[in-house]
Amino acid sequence: MPLTPSFDFTALDRVAGAVPGLDIGIARGRLLGLAAAPAAFDQTAVLTALLPGLPAAIAATAQPAIEEVRRLLLEGLEATPDTAAPRLAALRAELVRRELDGFLVPMADEHQGEYIPPAAQRLAWLTGFTGSAGLAVVLAETAAIFVDGRYTLQVRDQVDTTLFTPLHLAEQPAGAWLAETAKSGQRIGYDPWLHTRAGLAGLQAGAAKAGATLVPVTSNAVDMVWKTRPPDPLSPLQVQPVALAGEDHRAKIARLAEGLRAEALDGAIISAPDALGWLLNLRGGDLPNNPLGLGYALLEAAAPGRVRLFVKPAKVTPEVRAHLGESVAIEAIAGLGPALAALGEAKARLRLDQATASDALATRIESAGGSVALGSDPCALPRALKNPVELAGTRAAHERDGAALVRFLAWLDGAVAADTALDELAVVARLAEFRSLDPRYRGASFDTIAGFGPNGAIVHYRASAATARRLEAGSLLLVDSGGQYQDGTTDVTRTVAVGPPSPEHRDRYTRVLKGHLALGAARFPAGTTGSQLDALARLPLWQAGLDYDHGTGHGVGSFLCVHEGPQRISKLPSTVALQPGMILSNEPGFYRTGGYGIRIENLVAVVTPRDIAGGERPMLGFETLTLAPYDRRLIEPALLDDTERRLVNAYHARVRATLAARLDPAARAWLDQATAPL
């Protein structure tokens, strides 16, 4: 149980006390959970869903109280130069009490997702580091923090390196460090809910080399000393109607259960929240950017298939309960452990997702006598293969998103022409305004990246007051953004010239565009993986001695995560074939450190194109979903061949034809010139 932060509840209790028939302590707990979730798009609706019977007048005015609590919950969460040393000392004292010689503190929650809630930000609380991935290993005399290449600079800015030695995850893995640093006989604790088996393996091997052992603990040692740890987030689940999901959740349960039976499995633990949401046609608001509710599902293989859903009961509204029907039972999270133990005693064999299932889940099953088949989440591939309804939804979402983006680009050009003072934060805010006019918009699908000049060369840049640059003539603005719409998730990058571009800007932009066009126009046979196609997007850069250090394409969900597996387009080997219905990004780039960044990103769907005249084999191809012009000012036509020129002109004609009706005359005029034939 998280400890209650000690602050003034007066404002909150005014709301909590107004709920008829609900204990004020329970109501307050729900409000605290709501404050630990990100601000909802429709806060009033969320509030009345969590607190049934709350008078509308109070709900409408409760917003400031909740915002204040949210601020207080997050205040001081990240360690500072002043607080890091006492926090570390407190943790070490706790380890002494537990007779442990060390403890692992990963940036992870119980679901191993890309986003984790405040309650799981133990690494930030302990060290001050806020990157999206990392691990601290605390021993009695020494401690280290391991981060990947993205964060080697950031970790030194944020962390007191006299307390934690910053190390590069790839160059000196934590396992190797343990092998050198731990001492024989030492017992190093870890929270088995925060590690997968695969993640533990290297650490255990390293500890073993030193003669030390990793010891699972039943309560996290950090939580004992983190007195103001926020509660778990709480937001009501929402039904994703079958009119948008395209398949009833009972049908999904039935066919997945059949697949499990074919593998001689008794069931599967669904530990990834996006898999849970897809399977049950539910969405939630527990995490930023991705419409997910945290919880677990146990999918039982026995025909016709049944699900036991382990979530906080307060998340389940009457509407959700009615939607789920008889094939889904709701159980409290606390019931998950006993349920697994009971299955283990019955000698059940369960599929666990190797990428997201905690060691704790596997151990609970095995120690009771069951067996664990680590593998792919059974939802992963079916979820990736969007059905026709989802594809129609994503097309519609992309049309509206494209219109918003065109309005934004037209505004931007106008503002630059008028010499309006603009910085990156203003760009981010204005783009969000254009998107939020859409009634189906539910927020950004990730934090917008708006990087001008040198900031554009920082691949995972996020503007802040401290870093935001003023737009000035002579460089490039890279804007990577996306929206969550009820009918689809978007993700688009456009790079825009601010003032007259240089020949180098045009050369590099055109090379990136050539790769983007080659990939988008590729035909390929069934069985082809993204790693086979990745080079098509890079070749025009490679031929010039250039490259980019990120993947070319990631999977994208349907009003779900903007990063979704199992498919991808990347240098890394992949065994997942591209199949009709998959949505991927197509986003080559080029980055001059200290100079500028270029990225061009469309989302594409894998489709079966019309038969090719004279062709012999069925081929697959991509349908481009994103609708927004490339920047003609940055295209050097001499670098394009006839095919490439035709591709640009045809795409621009399609953008114009599709979006014109959604635009006012001014934006339409802007679009006409932006999409004029090359």
Place this chain on the structure above:
Amino acid sequence: MPLTPSFDFTALDRVAGAVPGLDIGIARGRLLGLAAAPAAFDQTAVLTALLPGLPAAIAATAQPAIEEVRRLLLEGLEATPDTAAPRLAALRAELVRRELDGFLVPMADEHQGEYIPPAAQRLAWLTGFTGSAGLAVVLAETAAIFVDGRYTLQVRDQVDTTLFTPLHLAEQPAGAWLAETAKSGQRIGYDPWLHTRAGLAGLQAGAAKAGATLVPVTSNAVDMVWKTRPPDPLSPLQVQPVALAGEDHRAKIARLAEGLRAEALDGAIISAPDALGWLLNLRGGDLPNNPLGLGYALLEAAAPGRVRLFVKPAKVTPEVRAHLGESVAIEAIAGLGPALAALGEAKARLRLDQATASDALATRIESAGGSVALGSDPCALPRALKNPVELAGTRAAHERDGAALVRFLAWLDGAVAADTALDELAVVARLAEFRSLDPRYRGASFDTIAGFGPNGAIVHYRASAATARRLEAGSLLLVDSGGQYQDGTTDVTRTVAVGPPSPEHRDRYTRVLKGHLALGAARFPAGTTGSQLDALARLPLWQAGLDYDHGTGHGVGSFLCVHEGPQRISKLPSTVALQPGMILSNEPGFYRTGGYGIRIENLVAVVTPRDIAGGERPMLGFETLTLAPYDRRLIEPALLDDTERRLVNAYHARVRATLAARLDPAARAWLDQATAPL
């Protein structure tokens, strides 16, 4: 020990008896072994090396006697409709004697190589099947033969399907068949020298499902009933001088031993004959096409590194013995088992090549108490990275090979123009003649594929009297061939128009050429694998709805195997990065079944190209080694862009400039028109 075939030794004994100081039985045994090896390029030299002191006059005239023995040894080797049933019955009787319920008969020898000697052709002897890969499983009541997609038609032509059910290896693996067919308690024998551990795993799992077990035997059951089984091949080892190998074998031993020590290994078994040849700078003549001597080496890791070479002592000439020096001990093959047992008792940990090491090797070590680290042959990657001397050698070999090929192509055009009656066999013979004029030529690097019209569409076609087509105007001739030269191995495919080509011929040829050019001209960063580049060669076909069903590129040795790992360019995932010094083929194709075949193949070396102007990162690229014109009559210039046209013209100019001096005026005139700019 193989049984001695019962035939007339009179002619052979005239030679055997002429060797001073050597028992006639021993001499005869060596002559039989020589006859079981392929015909040597210089038979007299081989003869005097194996039988020291043999009078030159007798050696010079012994050829017919040896040829006759070779014919007799191979006569009746493959089962026919008459002999298959009694052979199978004899094997089953032998199994009854041994109290076995079945036996595995793979197409494999003790080294798991691409070519196997006659003594190992047990599958052909038993079933009549002569493909390069396959497995028979013989049970008491039933038997099946498993082949891959290349051989599904051939197996039905060659094998009595009432005796052996032909099955497709991929669709119904032998393990799955055993699971269905074997009975509980059955003991199925296998020769542990003829299977790798990985190869056995699926078979063992299948048998286990049926409750049966696989039982290793100490003598092969087929050998007991194959009364005329040829002896093992015997040919003298030859020194590959350091002037051609580029690195002294002692230096190779020292650096590989150091690598083993770094992996905490005590040594490695070198089970692949090409690894053995590379490591010790030795070549041999035990197998067709590839200059290999069969044997094993035990590479000891202890500094400075030492090798125990297990081969038939008769293969080791005084010159070879002197070359090997003190860091290499020669031991009899029979000593290998005891040597492994002794190492096992000393608790040694040995690297075994997972691709070629027999189960017998691993078991011998483990059962004595040692441990086995299955992995890559330590020679594989160093061998693939050709040193500057090897690269210079291969360039020189390619120049001479290119000149021979140009003479052949000029002759072919002339013969077609003159309406000379020509079939595929005549083409094969004439090409061999042109190559054999070179003093460093040592034979074909594989059986020439010369396929005219529909035969060109059979990817692994080999012309025979029964299949050879007459060349007639209106179709294409595909010629895939290569030479073994002391300084390098070549492999080249050219497709030639016979008479006026059709528009379809030109379209398809040009598409294949576009892919071949794109791959050959690609730049790519360090770390790129062949599977990332494969699509470059296929894309022009894919865009037209076409493809080809083979890999795009294989590694090639340096006067070693024409198929060499670990690198390749293929749809299949690869984790081996392309690195400077690697030689690969670049051979996209297109095949119209029943119509014609097109393949264009050059060998290329991975090189570090000169810095690219304006480039930021070091890139790798390919240097094309093969020198022979593409067929301009088959190129449709309208399908080429400017870059592709420039690439063809530049390559043709290089071919002309490099080869002109090696050609007589007529061939030079032919080359001038064949390489005129597009």
